[in-house]
Amino acid sequence: MEILEFASPRTLDEALHLVRDRHGTAIGGAAWLRMNTKIMPLGVDLSELGLDYIREAAPDSIEIGAMTTYRELETSPLLEARFGRLFSTTVSHIVGIQLRNIITVGGTLAGRYGFSDLNTTFCALGAKVIFYPGKSVDVASFIQDGEEGPFLIEKVLLPASAKASYQQVRITANDFPIINAAAAWTGSSWRIAVGSRPAASRLCKKAMVLLGNEPYPSDEKIEQAASAAAEELQFGSDIRASAEYRREILPALVRRALMEVRG
Amino acid sequence: MIITLYINGKKESVECQPGEMLTEVLRRAGYVEVKKGCDTGNCGVCTVLLEGKPVLSCSYLAVRADGKHITTIQGAAKEAEEFAHFLTAEGADQCGFCAPGFALTVLAMKKEMPNPSEGEIRHYLAGNLCRCSGYEGQIRAIKKYLEADHA
Numbered sequence: 376m377e378i379l380e381f382a383s384p385r386t387l388d389e390a391l392h393l394v395r396d397r398h399g400t401a402i403g404g405a406a407w408l409r410m411n412t413k414i415m416p417l418g419v420d421l422s423e424l425g426l427d428y429i430r431e432a433a434p435d436s437i438e439i440g441a442m443t444t445y446r447e448l449e450t451s452p453l454l455e456a457r458f459g460r461l462f463s464t465t466v467s468h469i470v471g472i473q474l475r476n477i478i479t480v481g482g483t484l485a486g487r488y489g490f491s492d493l494n495t496t497f498c499a500l501g502a503k504v505i506f507y508p509g510k511s512v513d514v515a516s517f518i519q520d521g522e523e524g525p526f527l528i529e530k531v532l533l534p535a536s537a538k539a540s541y542q543q544v545r546i547t548a549n550d551f552p553i554i555n556a557a558a559a560w561t562g563s564s565w566r567i568a569v570g571s572r573p574a575a576s577r578l579c580k581k582a583m584v585l586l587g588n589e590p591y592p593s594d595e596k597i598e599q600a601a602s603a604a605a606e607e608l609q610f611g612s613d614i615r616a617s618a619e620y621r622r623e624i625l626p627a628l629v630r631r632a633l634m635e636v637r638g
Numbered sequence: 639m640i641i642t643l644y645i646n647g648k649k650e651s652v653e654c655q656p657g658e659m660l661t662e663v664l665r666r667a668g669y670v671e672v673k674k675g676c677d678t679g680n681c682g683v684c685t686v687l688l689e690g691k692p693v694l695s696c697s698y699l700a701v702r703a704d705g706k707h708i709t710t711i712q713g714a715a716k717e718a719e720e721f722a723h724f725l726t727a728e729g730a731d732q733c734g735f736c737a738p739g740f741a742l743t744v745l746a747m748k749k750e751m752p753n754p755s756e757g758e759i760r761h762y763l764a765g766n767l768c769r770c771s772g773y774e775g776q777i778r779a780i781k782k783y784l785e786a787d788h789a
Contacts, residue, residue: 376657377655377657378655378656378657379656380656381639381656381657381701383701402699405697405698405699405702406679406694406697406698408657408699409659409677409678409679409696409697410678415657418656418657420699420701420702422702446691467761470679470680470764470765471682471694471743471763471764471765471766472692472743472746472762472764472765473682473685473692473693473694473739473743473765474679474694474697474765476688476691476692476693477693477694477697477698548764549680549764549765
């Protein structure tokens with residue numbers, strides 16, 4: 376990746392101006408830039424904007440700044456207190472600590488990567504992505520449809536009382552997942568998301584309807600929802616696995632996630 | 639563009655391109671102990687400490703390091719040499735190519751986790767690949783190194 380001009384704005388307004396009016400590209404963790412052969416006319420560095428935080432926010436929410444690293448997610452006492460080992464389980468298989476000290480929440484969201492572990496967990500939790508200066512969009516909708524025109528991700532908002540589980544299968548520990556799934560009980564309904572199909576994370580809406588608003592679904596109901604999730608989604612084949620294999624193993628992951636949350 | 643780096647405690651003004659990664663800039667400035675390995679963010683050979691935290695210099699934009707403190711293996715020579723005695727005693731030094739990044743990650747782990755379990759050690763070191771696959775010897779060396787530190 377060649378960057379012709381590099382700007383380090385000190386305010387979100389300045390950053391938005393550069394992205395929206397000067398067609399700059401916001402730079403998250405930048406770990407993938409090296410793999411790209413494009414030319415970037417204007418790179419907009421977000422690292423001086425104070426967007427690396429994980430904190431409580433009203434009402435009953437947790438907000439995570441766009442420049443928060445995966446390692447910060449993994450080791451956050453606040454996230455552990457609210458969600459147990461959910462975030463550690465979601466990100467700790469990703470390469471090594473050295474990379475997780477670089478890659479960011481905002482970069483992952485903006486890329487809408489198919490292989491993402493984190494986006495699947497965000498989708499299941501019902502997280503909202505907040506675009507500066509304040510537009511809020513459901514992460515699952517953003518992953519599916521994107522955002523029209525230039526945007527600047529400021530933070531992610533999580534419902535602090537949700538309970539979730541993340542499951543994945545990888546060929547080797549530090550590889551991309553073959554398939555991943557997360558399930559969450561939001562307090563009033565179930566949400567199930569599946570990613571690395573190998574396409575990007577999607578909600579399993581039929582399976583979610585099947586589970587309804589019953590916080591303690593039966594084993595039979597969970598089995599039905601797990602099968603429904605595999606039936607309603609599209610899968611693809613790539614170097615890591617065939618579509619058929621992904622479809623075959625997904626119900627086990629969804630079942631495990633639901634059972635872990637249900638208890 | 640010119641950036642200022644504090645490398646192993648020494649202030650250096652270096653020129654870099656906006657899209658350049660830190661490995662290239664450090665090596666060009668003479669810090670060739672920072673090795674180039676996979677150059678795709680996987681192997682951990684290029685690890686340096688940035689403000690005390692281990693990062694892959696091949697995946698870190700050099701311009702973002704402007705004004706920051708960087709430690710290469712030369713900057714941690716004393717601790718690295720102490721650790722190296724344990725590595726050689728366990729026959730885990732082998733070809734040595736991964737050693738600079740590996741040793742820096744071990745030193746970062748020691749600061750972050752004073753008394754890690756074997757599982758925690760393996761997890762912390764998961765991003766440091768050894769092309770000689772000398773992992774078992776490395777684990778023995780790390781455990782003995784940490785034990786000696788607590789003795």
